[in-house]
Amino acid sequence: MGTIITLVIIVALILFVVGIYNKLVSLRNRFKNAYAQIDVQLNRRYDLIPNLVETAKGYMKHERETLEAVINARNMAVSANQAAADHPEDPNAIKNINQAEGQLTGALGRLFALSENYPDLKANQNMAQLMEELSTTENKIAFARQAYNDAVMQYNTYREQVPNNFIANPFGFQEAELFEVENEEAREAVKVSFD
Numbered sequence: 001m002g003t004i005i006t007l008v009i010i011v012a013l014i015l016f017v018v019g020i021y022n023k024l025v026s027l028r029n030r031f032k033n034a035y036a037q038i039d040v041q042l043n044r045r046y047d048l049i050p051n052l053v054e055t056a057k058g059y060m061k062h063e064r065e066t067l068e069a070v071i072n073a074r075n076m077a078v079s080a081n082q083a084a085a086d087h088p089e090d091p092n093a094i095k096n097i098n099q100a101e102g103q104l105t106g107a108l109g110r111l112f113a114l115s116e117n118y119p120d121l122k123a124n125q126n127m128a129q130l131m132e133e134l135s136t137t138e139n140k141i142a143f144a145r146q147a148y149n150d151a152v153m154q155y156n157t158y159r160e161q162v163p164n165n166f167i168a169n170p171f172g173f174q175e176a177e178l179f180e181v182e183n184e185e186a187r188e189a190v191k192v193s194f195d
Helices: 002-057 064-086 091-115 119-123 125-160 164-168
Strands: none
Touching (some): 002 064, 002 164, 064 091, 119 125, 125 164
């Protein structure tokens, strides 16, 4: 009788551990999928930026440094995003994309501020269309980032709760990093209006 009770307790304990492990896997996969949605929107944004810079080049001949800064920031963000998309569970990859996106947003902000000095550029139909697409993409990025952060928060909370933390740590379930904007300048949405 004692052996049966011991066996039942062992089986129940194993099922309990397996249940927590499976829930951690499920929550981790949810935030990985949420990052994939950010990745789609960021890539759309990255694809728009070279067209935007090319359009602006024709009008902003004396602003070469600003245009190059935007392209360099875009390229750094593309690299950081690729690493984050490959490993969204890696906190360092998310920190790097946070930093790169902050730099890109700052560079775009400077480009848009300078573009105000070029009325012909503001009147360009292609530029207006690109700005509209970029604005729409920025909104989609914000929504995708919020969904990702919600999924990360749920995962981290579950991971840190007792007794889940006793299973999460030995099985390598690391704390996930939120996708936050690093600097104050980048916290503000990119202003893309030509009013």
